[in-house]
Amino acid sequence: MAAGFIHLFQEVEVAAMQPLQAELLRKGLGLRLYAGIEALCAAVENAAASPEPQVVVLVGESGVCCQAAHALRAAAPAASIMTLLPSTTEGSLVQCLGSSIDTCWPQCAPVELIVSALLRLVGRAGSTEQPPQGVWRLTSRAWVVQAPGGIEVELTAAERAIMLTLYHAPGRRASHARLVEAIEGIESDGGCSAGYAGAAARRLSVLVSRLRRKFIAAGTGTPIRSVRRVGYEIGVEFANQAVAVAPVVNVSAPGP
CATH class of the missing domain: 1.10.10.10 (Winged helix-like DNA-binding domain superfamily/Winged helix DNA-binding domain)
Known part of the structure; x- marks a missing residue:
């Protein structure tokens, strides 16, 4: 069984994301790509009962990522969300963090660093599966x-x-x-x-x-x-x- 599952939404096709996708698969993480926010939200909501930790990666401008994050929070409040932005200005970071996005990275960041951050999100998501009995x-x-x-x-x-x-x-x-x-x-x-x-x-x-x-x-x-x-x-x-x-x-x- 994979160590976790990554839902990847891209506002537009970003060729630079291909090395990231390859590294995620190499790490044993399941990966699914989405072309629309509605399909992304439906898949994440349906996966809520899965034993595998689920993490969402949003790639695009901060406005589109925030729109997707708001929809995700309504469908699956516990989802762990990362954004990969074309540029991480102070304004874009404030906008994203205000939308309850967990972490923001520039798209140009080294793949190894992004994957390391994703693995931490996967680990944190995996710790939420069952509350204590009693x-x-x-x-x-x-x-x-x-x-x-x-x-x-x-x-x-x-x-x-x-x-x-x-x-x-x-x-x-x-x-x-x-x-x-x-x-x-x-x-x-x-x-x-x-x-x-x-x-x-x-x-x-x-x-x-x-x-x-x-x-x-x-x-x-x-x-x-x-x-x-x-x-x-x-x-x-x-x-x-x-x-x-x-x-x-x-x-x-x-x-x-």
């Missing part, structure tokens, strides 16, 4: 998630809203729209904006991705799973506890 808990009024073994992960207000919404949802599964509503409820003084805009969906995917990475960095694995065309669910056993039914809402202090 009962998880929400503590400190749901501001902390405690994994089996006692490891604790502190939550931000938005992350707490996500965890509480999933915890109290039927079957511990919630739709994208319901989660967006919960986040907006604590970020806009309790008011929710009308509709389910694309910007709100991208905001949710970025928040979930960061939350999952926070669990992974703590060594717990991720308790949150994506549900295709639905939303997200808790994929581990949580203790039934008396925790807050709704996230804390930010409200203005009353006047005198």
